[in-house]
Amino acid sequence: MARRLNFSAVRSAAATFSGAATPSPLPPPIGVPPGTLGVVEAPGTVTFTLNGGSRWVIDVRRFAGTPTLTVRPTPQQGTAITLHDALFPGTHLPADFVCIIGRTGPFGTPADITFTLGGFHAQVVLESWLAGTQSMHSPVTVSGDVCPLGATSKLAVSGGAQARFSPNWLMEIAGPGIASISGLGPALPRAFSDQIALYPAAAK
Numbered sequence: 001m002a003r004r005l006n007f008s009a010v011r012s013a014a015a016t017f018s019g020a021a022t023p024s025p026l027p028p029p030i031g032v033p034p035g036t037l038g039v040v041e042a043p044g045t046v047t048f049t050l051n052g053g054s055r056w057v058i059d060v061r062r063f064a065g066t067p068t069l070t071v072r073p074t075p076q077q078g079t080a081i082t083l084h085d086a087l088f089p090g091t092h093l094p095a096d097f098v099c100i101i102g103r104t105g106p107f108g109t110p111a112d113i114t115f116t117l118g119g120f121h122a123q124v125v126l127e128s129w130l131a132g133t134q135s136m137h138s139p140v141t142v143s144g145d146v147c148p149l150g151a152t153s154k155l156a157v158s159g160g161a162q163a164r165f166s167p168n169w170l171m172e173i174a175g176p177g178i179a180s181i182s183g184l185g186p187a188l189p190r191a192f193s194d195q196i197a198l199y200p201a202a203a204k
Contacts, residue, residue, distance in 0.1 A: 033108040034131040044069055046081055048130060048167075055130040056167040062200040064089045078102045088171075089201045091147045093117055101126065113165075118142045118173070120163050130167055137164040140173060146196070153183030157196060171198040 038049035046069065048056040058081065060067040067086035074080050079101045086095040094116040102110040108125035115121075118140025128134035140163045146155040161175025172195065179193040 033125070033127040034133060035127055037104065037109050037127050037130070041071060046071060048126065050127060050130040056169075058083060060086070062089075062169070062202065063087060063095050064091075065094075067095075074100060076102070088198045091198065092145055093198065095198075095200065115165070115171075117171070118161070118163060120165065122165070132167075135164055136166070137162060139163075142173065142178065146179070149181065150183070153181065156180050156182070169200050173197075 035051040038052065040047040040049065044060040046058045047054055058069060060069050060083075063083075063086035065085050065087040068084050070080075070082045070084070072080050072082075081099045081101065083095060083097050087093065088095050096116040097113055097120075099111055099113040102112075108127040110123065111126045111129070112123050113121070113136065118138075120138045120140050122136045122138045124134050124136050129136055139160065141160050142157045143159075144156065146157055148154050157173070157179050159175055159178050161173050161178045163171060163173045165171050174195040176194055179196045181193075
């Protein structure tokens with residue numbers, strides 16, 4: 001199981017996540033799905049495709065902890081996908097989530113996703129999210145250590161923020177002073193950051 005440090009950035013810059021992500025040059029008409037959704041299941045993995053191309057891959061090999069991935073039907077004729085006991089590699093932060101996928105309709109496939117981290121909760125049309133024409137974002141409240149940086153120093157997060165999750169598994173969390181580094185000596189006893197980005201390891 002991969003366990004190397006993979007938070008990609010901690011930088012001092014205010015960031016806001018409002019509305020949709022940058023749309024494609026020629027987005028489909030409003031209400032029309034931007035492609036055909038597909039789902040490929042294998043042991044420990046679920047891959048969502050759009051028009052046959054891989055867009056969102058859930059693979060337990062990319063996470064630390066003891067991750068398990070389950071897929072089961074819901075009473076509403078949908079599907080529940082659950083990632084459990086997973087950590088972003090090199091951190092103490094959970095990557096666990098539950099994604100409830102509804103039945104595909106004329107306007108696309110609805111999805112409701114809840115992450116353990118920060119109480120992230122969002123609803124999207126899967127086809128639009130996978131195509132990059134809709135963002136998945138949520139207010140979050142985070143608290144706790146991210147990872148040690150040495151024998152006596154650490155990176156921690158605390159406070160309210162906005163989070164955005166992308167199909168490539170990039171989780172961006174932004175808020176005033178959301179991240180802090182402590183224990184690096186008198187020259188830098190505490191450093192603050194407005195944004196932290198998390199990303200899992202490549203699958204082995």
